[in-house]
Amino acid sequence: MIEPPLIRRLGLVEYEPTWRKMQQFTDARDARTRDEVWLLEHPPVFTLGMNARREHLRDPGAIPVVPVDRGGQVTFHGPGQLVLYPLLDLRRLRLGIRELVVALEEAVVGYAARFGIDAAGRRDAPGVYVHGAKLASVGLRVRRGASYHGLSVNVSVDLEPFRRIDVCGYPGLAVTRFVDLGAATDVAAAGEAIASRLIDALAPWRGAHNAINTASQAVSSRYSSSS
Numbered sequence: 001m002i003e004p005p006l007i008r009r010l011g012l013v014e015y016e017p018t019w020r021k022m023q024q025f026t027d028a029r030d031a032r033t034r035d036e037v038w039l040l041e042h043p044p045v046f047t048l049g050m051n052a053r054r055e056h057l058r059d060p061g062a063i064p065v066v067p068v069d070r071g072g073q074v075t076f077h078g079p080g081q082l083v084l085y086p087l088l089d090l091r092r093l094r095l096g097i098r099e100l101v102v103a104l105e106e107a108v109v110g111y112a113a114r115f116g117i118d119a120a121g122r123r124d125a126p127g128v129y130v131h132g133a134k135l136a137s138v139g140l141r142v143r144r145g146a147s148y149h150g151l152s153v154n155v156s157v158d159l160e161p162f163r164r165i166d167v168c169g170y171p172g173l174a175v176t177r178f179v180d181l182g183a184a185t186d187v188a189a190a191g192e193a194i195a196s197r198l199i200d201a202l203a204p205w206r207g208a209h210n211a212i213n214t215a216s217q218a219v220s221s222r223y224s225s226s227s
Contacts, residue, residue, distance in 0.1 A: 003094065004199050005035040006082065009191070012079060015045045019095055022148040023069075025087055029146060035093075037199065038085040039191040042077040043160060049139055056166035063161060070149035072126075072139040073169030077106055080157035080177075082187045084150050090187035091145040093202055100139050101126050104151045106188060108136045111190065115183040125168065128153075133176035135166060151195065155187050 004189045010018070018040065025036070046057060049072035057065060063076075077083060090100065090177045104120035108128040111120035113134070119130045128136035136153040154177035167173040178185050 003034050003108055004186065005037045005086070005088065005203075007195055007199075008038045009188075010038055010040040011216070012041045012043065015042045015047065015077060017065075018042070018148055019066075019087075019149075020070060022085060022087060022160065023143075026143050026146050026148050029089070029144075031089075031092065033089070035089060036087045037195050038083075038087065040083050040085070041079050041081060041187055041196060042083060044078040046074060046076055046161070046165065049075075051169075053169065056169050056171075058166065059164040061164065063164075069147070070139040070141045072137075075137050075139065075150060075166045075168060076161045076165060077159050078161065080155055080187060082151075082152070082153040082155050082190045082194065084191065084198070086150050087148045088153055088202070089141075089145060090099060090142060095139055095202070097140065097142055097147075098116045100140065100147060103198055104138050105136070107194045107201065108151070108153055110197050111193050112178075112181075112183070114193075115178070115185070117178075117181050117183065123177065125170065127168065131176040135176050135178070135181075138169060149170075151194075153178075153190060155185060155190050 005145060044063045046060055047064055048067045049070050052073045105128050109119045115129060119128050122127055126138040126139055127134050136151060138151055139149050140147055141149050154181045158179060159175055160173045167175055
């Protein structure tokens with residue numbers, strides 16, 4: 001029997017050490033390793049995907065810029081933005097990368113619908129949109145049949161830094177956030193609901209609502225960072 005993912009709530013954590021811990025988790029896992037979903041926020045940072053072009057990073061100012069090993073272009077993370085990292089064995093789940101992208105998008109779409117918000121994914125530009133403005137971004141990496149990186153959802157994040165970049169490589173692409181769409185929510189509540197929707201969509205445990213949660217738990221020391 002496949003267990004549902006362990007949910008780790010990490011709070012506000014620096015980007016680069018968290019990225020390295022995802023890599024270490026992925027490299028160390030085997031067929032018996034339990035999947036995990038990490039819920040967190042990052043301090044302000046721009047990240048550049050493997051396909052990113054520097055001209056899309058127009059005016060970073062004092063905000064750090066970190067080139068990373070996910071797909072996609074440039075994006076921004078900051079407090080008030082939910083970040084969800086699905087550390088999943090896709091081969092064990094018999095799940096393709098496109099199916100995971102859709103599951104992540106649909107978890108946000110379903111949550112938005114609770115507030116009467118008409119959100120949708122886009123096949124040509126992964127993420128979740130409301131009236132053409134981007135509410136959530138998806139950027140993944142698959143290594144050894146397992147996923148890391150993931151989903152970012154604008155809840156109450158400051159949107160000004162998005163004006164310094166071509167969001168996800170699209171000049172002029174607007175962004176939005178839940179608080180501006182009339183949703184009475186916060187990062188913690190959004191994380192719980194979206195993670196639950198995602199886990200329920202991953203078929204081996206469909207209908208099982210007993211994912212073990214670890215409140216305010218830091219990533220285990222066995223994934224401690226190394227250069």
